[in-house]
Amino acid sequence: MTATPRFGVNYTPTRGWFHHWLDFDLDDVRADLDSVAELGLDHVRVFPLWPLFQPNRTLVRPRAVEQLVALVDAAGERGLEVNVDGLQGHLSSFDFVPSWTTTWHRRNLFTDPEVTAGQAEYLRTLAQALADRPHFLGMTVGNETNQFSSDPHPDPDRITEAEAAEWLRRMVAACEAGAPGRTHLHASDDAAWYADGHPFTPAHAARIGAMTNVHSWVFNGTAQRHGPSATATEQHAAYLIELAKPWAEEPHRPVWLQEVGAPAPHVPPERAGAFTTATVRNALDCPDVWGVTWWSSHDVDRSLADFPELEYDLGLLTNDRRVKPAGAALAEAVAELRQSWRPPRARTTALVLHGADGSGGRAACAPGGAYFEAWMRLAADGVRPACVLAEEAADAERLAARGISEVVEPRDVPPTPQRPGPRG
Known part of the structure; x- marks a missing residue:
């Protein structure tokens, strides 16, 4: 990829968090998006809440769709393109699933024919409503929907790898049916890369949808094990980007770093700016990166209860729209990178990954695993490592x-x- 990478943010509304759809105020949204645009960013990722938009399997609320279109138009007026996540799904430790999939209507989210038909129609409807907007990038099927399929979810909808692939292809196709030719994709958390037996796999991530998507969070054991300023912590996003590549059928398939943030206390507030700068620079030292989208735009209002503590302060801006150190660091890095951008050279040295689709292979890729730690030792040694599957090493x-x-x-x-000096 030779184009300058895209820089954006996951939009967290300042008033009411994602519950703002219940009391939608376009003036508040505009003020939030103004503060995002002032950081020099070029896109946002936005989150309808699925139960609010589709409260019944055969009802996608027209008024909710109109509000989504108004939000997307407001972003476009500020020079921001928009990716829309459909099935929310899971956000900041809370699950949002409609009543027609739970309790008395409990049905598997991924395999029940009526549920999946309803999901597909919902995604198609949202995409179609935005299809004529030039600033609409495309749909993400949902935010880390893979979490519903396996442990440690308290009530998982268990499926096989084949069923996960079938569901993903159907949902991406529904997005394409609504808005042909846009960039439609899906998103998993790092269980897809790190958890043996998880039904959503690296191959699904790298072969289904318009690009590969990674979410990088160092509270997964990386920062706890290595510390906030270690190579492993500052290179975690770059590692996931490179780990995503071997399964792709196209050698230069784009990878989107769609979520990355500076979670306290794992990254202390006084290091948030430095961590942000290092993470972005390391990620963009990987070839074929489409863009970096920070989590999140604004802090969560502390009047809202029951969030994990680290979720409250992940914003680039405060809840009253003041720029924080991470926001200032990202804005500075974005301005500099746009002026000086040169595509990174190829990573010529690759670490061989064995058995990643079998027992023990994915666990080796996780923090503390043999493959993860070897990759990070190479990175600390000045090597720019890529990843290669054993079957393609020859x-x-x-x-x-x-x-x-x-x-x-x-x-x-x-x-x-x-x-030694840098290699690869």
């Missing part, structure tokens, strides 16, 4: 297409960084 044509000239086995990575 495929000269595939390696050449990705710009890889050297492959390294995890067992051959020294246990302690040696500090």
